[in-house]
Amino acid sequence: MLYKGLAILQWGLALMIATISASLKAETTSLVNTGWQFLKGPVEGIQHTAWVTIPLLTIALGIAQIARNQIGPPWVWEHLHMLLDSFQELVFGDEAGDLHHHRATLFKRVSFGRGWRFWDWRGWLVPVERSGHATRRSKSTFRAPDDADRTEGVAGAAWAGKQTIYVENLPDISGNPSPQELEQYANATRSTTKWLTKHKPCSRSFCGIPFDVKGKRWGVVVLDSRNEQITQKAPLIDSFFKINGRYLSKLMERF
Amino acid sequence: MTKWFRQIRRVPATLYPDMPRNIWYKIDSGSLNQPTRKGEHVSFEFSPYDVPEAVAGELDEQRGTARVFFKYINDEPISRIDMNDFVAYVGKRSHRLHKMEMQADRVHQKGIVSVVSQAIDRLTKDRPSQAPPDRYRIAKEIVSGVGEKLLEKVA
Numbered sequence: 001m002l003y004k005g006l007a008i009l010q011w012g013l014a015l016m017i018a019t020i021s022a023s024l025k026a027e028t029t030s031l032v033n034t035g036w037q038f039l040k041g042p043v044e045g046i047q048h049t050a051w052v053t054i055p056l057l058t059i060a061l062g063i064a065q066i067a068r069n070q071i072g073p074p075w076v077w078e079h080l081h082m083l084l085d086s087f088q089e090l091v092f093g094d095e096a097g098d099l100h101h102h103r104a105t106l107f108k109r110v111s112f113g114r115g116w117r118f119w120d121w122r123g124w125l126v127p128v129e130r131s132g133h134a135t136r137r138s139k140s141t142f143r144a145p146d147d148a149d150r151t152e153g154v155a156g157a158a159w160a161g162k163q164t165i166y167v168e169n170l171p172d173i174s175g176n177p178s179p180q181e182l183e184q185y186a187n188a189t190r191s192t193t194k195w196l197t198k199h200k201p202c203s204r205s206f207c208g209i210p211f212d213v214k215g216k217r218w219g220v221v222v223l224d225s226r227n228e229q230i231t232q233k234a235p236l237i238d239s240f241f242k243i244n245g246r247y248l249s250k251l252m253e254r255f
Numbered sequence: 256m257t258k259w260f261r262q263i264r265r266v267p268a269t270l271y272p273d274m275p276r277n278i279w280y281k282i283d284s285g286s287l288n289q290p291t292r293k294g295e296h297v298s299f300e301f302s303p304y305d306v307p308e309a310v311a312g313e314l315d316e317q318r319g320t321a322r323v324f325f326k327y328i329n330d331e332p333i334s335r336i337d338m339n340d341f342v343a344y345v346g347k348r349s350h351r352l353h354k355m356e357m358q359a360d361r362v363h364q365k366g367i368v369s370v371v372s373q374a375i376d377r378l379t380k381d382r383p384s385q386a387p388p389d390r391y392r393i394a395k396e397i398v399s400g401v402g403e404k405l406l407e408k409v410a
Contacts, residue, residue, distance in 0.1 A: 162301075165298045167295050249328070
């Protein structure tokens with residue numbers, strides 16, 4: 001919606017620049033004593049302010065284009081969501097229970113944090129898209145600085161280690177976990193007990209896969225499941241990337 | 256009209272202009288990328304993007320060159336590295352090995368496995384800070400695994 005709105009805004013801005021540029025050539029004196037005399041004042045006003053309006057409108061046009069590039073075309077989002085859904089279905093399709101108990105999320109590495117962490121420019125992994133519909137929105141961001149010891153979450157560990165990481169056999173902390181269980185979960189997932197107490201994640205196993213675009217490490221794909229075991233899914237995960245990895249990378253070149 | 260546009264559109268330089276008609280050997284990434292377990296953590300040494308999908312070789316007697324090609328999950332910009340007795344084509348950012356060109360005479364004398372192995376050793380030694388996470392170990396293992404049949408032509 002916003003992408004289309006910005007496109008319409010760009011058309012409007014381009015039309016305004018063209019109109020102002022054309023009006024510079026107009027001889028306002030020729031409008032006197034004609035039926036178009038009422039245009040003399042506005043045209044002269046446009047001519048006098050053209051030196052500032054044309055550069056400002058051109059800058060606005062550029063900003064709108066940058067914003068559109070950042071948002072990305074809707075078809076890219078649709079295809080990305082479709083790919084993550086396929087990944088979720090391929091890896092967890094045969095599992096008992098609801099499919100939304102197992103998710104695939106794509107994180108992108110960015111320089112600045114989101115929200116109140118915007119001032120921190122040491123590097124963050126922010127969610128870009130997630131499979132499914134029920135729990136599609138994710139606000140979890142993880143620290144991913146160059147110093148590997150300071151990374152957060154399974155996503156951060158996979159990013160820093162440049163390797164595929166599986167974490168499994170995690171305790172169930174969705175109810176009323178003991179401090180020991182919280183501590184075990186926090187150590188295994190590189191998170192804090194405070195964060196876990198607040199969010200109470202239901203996932204019992206994770207997999208983080210570093211993700212490349214044009215040969216450069218771009219982000220991490222994270223799978224999380226309510227099942228305790230996930231390493232047995234390694235051949236399926238590997239075959240997904242062999243079949244779709246190239247397409248996924250090509251799609252992300254748009255960002 | 257569309258046809259004309261297609262023709263004048265700039266085509267990016269491809270890594271395989273002389274794509275070999277030899278056999279592409281599919282690589283079993285599972286055997287090269289072994290898991291390690293530490294408590295709740297199981298980690299694989301590399302990401303799926305670091306392990307080649309397939310390898311192929313080509314012996315061009317007319318030009319006097321032997322080539323080895325590695326195919327990865329995704330494409331990337333390539334840089335050419337000219338060494339004294341071989342040329343390596345590696346990823347600009349990832350430094351992954353995509354192609355090697357060697358003199359056919361040396362390959363006849365020492366065999367492809369030995370020549371590639373020596374070339375990779377030199378590449379690692381001369382460019383220590385510009386190597387992929389595996390430091391070309393995977394490429395070396397793949398070539399020694401396929402062996403001399405790498406340069407066999409399709410019957």
